Amino acid sequence: MKEQDHIPTSRISRTGNFLKTGAKVGGNYLKYYSKRLLGTDDTDGLQRENAEDIYNTLSKLKGSALKIAQMMSMDEGVLPKAYTDKFTQAQYSAPPLSYPLVVKTFKSQLGKAPQTLFDSFSKNAVAAASIGQVHRAEKDGKKLAVKVQYPGVADSISSDLRIIRPLVSTMLNISSSEMEHYLAEVETRLMEETDYELELIRSQTISKACSSIQGLEFPAYYPEYSAGRILTMDWLEGKHLDEFLKDEPSQELRNQLGQILWDFYDFQVHELKQVHADPHPGNFLFRADGTIGVIDFGCIKEFSHEFYSDYFQLMIPEVTNNDRAFEELLFKLDFLLKADRSEEVEHFKKVYFEVHNLLAQPFFADEFNFADDQYFARIYALSQVYQNDKMLRKAKAARGPRDSIYLNRTYFGLYSLLHKLGARIKTHSRVTGLTEH
Amino acid sequence: MDSNTVSPDVSSKMDIKDKIIKAYKEHILIHGTEPPSIFAFCKELGITEDVFYEHFNTFEQVAASFWKELFHNVAEEVKAEEGYTAYEAKEKLLTFFYAFFEALKPHRSFALLSFKDSVSLLKRDSQHLSEMKKDFKLWAAELINEGIRKGEIAQRLRVTNAYDNILWLQFMFLLNFWRKDGSHDFERTDAAIEKSVRFGFDLMEKNALDSAFDFGKFLFQDR
Numbered sequence: 001m002k003e004q005d006h007i008p009t010s011r012i013s014r015t016g017n018f019l020k021t022g023a024k025v026g027g028n029y030l031k032y033y034s035k036r037l038l039g040t041d042d043t044d045g046l047q048r049e050n051a052e053d054i055y056n057t058l059s060k061l062k063g064s065a066l067k068i069a070q071m072m073s074m075d076e077g078v079l080p081k082a083y084t085d086k087f088t089q090a091q092y093s094a095p096p097l098s099y100p101l102v103v104k105t106f107k108s109q110l111g112k113a114p115q116t117l118f119d120s121f122s123k124n125a126v127a128a129a130s131i132g133q134v135h136r137a138e139k140d141g142k143k144l145a146v147k148v149q150y151p152g153v154a155d156s157i158s159s160d161l162r163i164i165r166p167l168v169s170t171m172l173n174i175s176s177s178e179m180e181h182y183l184a185e186v187e188t189r190l191m192e193e194t195d196y197e198l199e200l201i202r203s204q205t206i207s208k209a210c211s212s213i214q215g216l217e218f219p220a221y222y223p224e225y226s227a228g229r230i231l232t233m234d235w236l237e238g239k240h241l242d243e244f245l246k247d248e249p250s251q252e253l254r255n256q257l258g259q260i261l262w263d264f265y266d267f268q269v270h271e272l273k274q275v276h277a278d279p280h281p282g283n284f285l286f287r288a289d290g291t292i293g294v295i296d297f298g299c300i301k302e303f304s305h306e307f308y309s310d311y312f313q314l315m316i317p318e319v320t321n322n323d324r325a326f327e328e329l330l331f332k333l334d335f336l337l338k339a340d341r342s343e344e345v346e347h348f349k350k351v352y353f354e355v356h357n358l359l360a361q362p363f364f365a366d367e368f369n370f371a372d373d374q375y376f377a378r379i380y381a382l383s384q385v386y387q388n389d390k391m392l393r394k395a396k397a398a399r400g401p402r403d404s405i406y407l408n409r410t411y412f413g414l415y416s417l418l419h420k421l422g423a424r425i426k427t428h429s430r431v432t433g434l435t436e437h
Numbered sequence: 438m439d440s441n442t443v444s445p446d447v448s449s450k451m452d453i454k455d456k457i458i459k460a461y462k463e464h465i466l467i468h469g470t471e472p473p474s475i476f477a478f479c480k481e482l483g484i485t486e487d488v489f490y491e492h493f494n495t496f497e498q499v500a501a502s503f504w505k506e507l508f509h510n511v512a513e514e515v516k517a518e519e520g521y522t523a524y525e526a527k528e529k530l531l532t533f534f535y536a537f538f539e540a541l542k543p544h545r546s547f548a549l550l551s552f553k554d555s556v557s558l559l560k561r562d563s564q565h566l567s568e569m570k571k572d573f574k575l576w577a578a579e580l581i582n583e584g585i586r587k588g589e590i591a592q593r594l595r596v597t598n599a600y601d602n603i604l605w606l607q608f609m610f611l612l613n614f615w616r617k618d619g620s621h622d623f624e625r626t627d628a629a630i631e632k633s634v635r636f637g638f639d640l641m642e643k644n645a646l647d648s649a650f651d652f653g654k655f656l657f658q659d660r
């Protein structure tokens with residue numbers, strides 16, 4: 001009986017952590033409702049307390065849970081502001097691996113200790129990634145960044161996701177069936193992210209394909225110093241966005257950098273049909289000379305041509321303004337389902353029209369000012385409205401194509417980067433070409 | 438040369454000892470139990486019983502000798518590692534554990550069988566692990582002293598003396614963990630080592646506990 005105690009135990013103890021959070025979040029709601037009964041509506045306070053409790057739990061469960069925290073912090077439009085503020089902290093902090101474990105990982109994966117392999121190797125990590133950490137190394141006068149992954153991350157992903165499911169579904173106010181839809185895709189991406197060999201190949205492919213875009217720099221990757229859990233690349237100079245902004249770059253420089261990001265994503269989506277789907281601030285290094293270094297190709301979303309051509313119809317006013325065509329498209333993309341009653345069809349159509357119209361704004365104009373707080377406040381306000389929409393909340397079935405999850409996440413990420421950067425962008429896009437087909 | 442006349446004898450003695458350990462392990466691996474008697478075992482191996490008794494009295498001692506040698510090999514191995522002497526005590530302990538479980542990997546089947554009948558490793562350790570325990574605790578005590586000298590570990594009356602025992606218990610916990618670990622390349626064991634050692638040193642270093650004690654003492658004296 002005792003024999004197989006271990007793994008379930010750890011899962012139980014991890015579940016325990018989540019249950020505790022669940023109870024606390026429940027308590028916060030209780031506080032909120034009792035306050036409301038007394039006549040004060042403290043929604044912000046409630047969300048802040050929830051965010052704190054959930055974050056504290058997540059930060060105890062490293063690895064994939066942290067990754068999820070990180071991911072959710074991207075979706076500023078989806079999540080209430082208090083959640084995102086708290087989760088943004090998760091983007092930079094995780095406990096470091098001990099040096100002996102780094103040595104052990106090198107020995108078992110590459111057969112040699114890092115000091116033997118490189119001319120120099122930093123004993124301490126210089127940066128943390130969500131499922132690993134980065135060391136600095138030097139070889140033959142070249143500065144290198146070496147990413148080392150935490151052990152056992154891949155093994156814990158699916159159990160972490162199972163644990164997190166009910167919690168996230170309460171947090172986001174979405175049904176568990178919708179969660180299922182979401183998490184299956186997330187699990188696939190996360191598993192891919194633990195595979196550094198795959199990342200190496202993809203990094204090389206994408207950086208080669210994007211080499212024509214001016215102002216972008218990609219590191220070279222070194223297969224001879226890489227393995228399943230070790231990835232070695234050039235060390236790129238530059239600053240994370242928040243730090244970069246402290247130097248008060250000129251509007252011109254910010255526009256220039258923003259434009260590079262926009263063009264980079266536009267090219268990936270419309271030409272490559274695969275996209276660096278992790279546009280969180282830690283993956284870009286901004287420089288005063290008007291260039292950007294791009295690192296971390298762990299999360300790449302590829303999509304089919306069919307999905308692509310259907311989905312981007314949503315960005316074309318001629319389609320969305322035509323009621324019949326728009327409805328057809330929504331059915332095709334599973335936003336509307338055959339089983340929907342006619343009042344549901346009407347209601348959802350109205351919702352999707354409003355949401356897509358708002359989100360596609362930058363695509364409709366030649367130039368768009370991402371510094372516009374008003375625009376982001378409107379996205380946030382709209383998501384609040386629909387989070388409390390009774391008909392939407394009652395809808396059991398998951399809606400929308402699964403492929404769109406990471407694409408949306410990418411655009412949310414890109415929008416929020418550009419917003420922080422305060423850039424004015426020429427949003428000429430290859431999407432316009434679609435109308436001519 | 439002098440050494441030439443001595444070494445063949447010594448090395449052949451070592452050979453016999455190793456040969457016995459190897460044959461004993463093989464028997465356990467193939468039959469799943471200890472040999473029925475020392476007599477039968479010696480016959481199978483093609484040696485006389487007195488040769489066996491020159492080295493061991495019981496099968497338990499043979500097993501104990503396996504663990505002890507494994508421990509010493511690993512302790513030597515880590516000492517030779519580049520940069521090891523400059524490591525902090527925590528890093529030395531981590532390095533030891535990683536190396537130990539790496540070295541144990543090829544002997545996993547034997548290790549599992551060796552503990553098959555025992556409900557818990559802790560009960561069994563009086564026999565199979567007794568010799569390794571002695572040596573490990575000496576090694577650990579040295580490590581702890583070094584940690585205290587360098588200020589990594591807090592000196593606490595009485596408690597400090599129990600640290601070598603605590604490290605031994607941690608070692609046994611990890612051995613048990615590894616025994617049940619089904620993860621790829623025993624990555625979960627690596628994580629268990631990492632986390633348990635970090636936790637252990639968090640407790641052993643100067644922390645709130647020491648300040649609380651110090652403060653309490655102050656208040657008491659000041660009454």
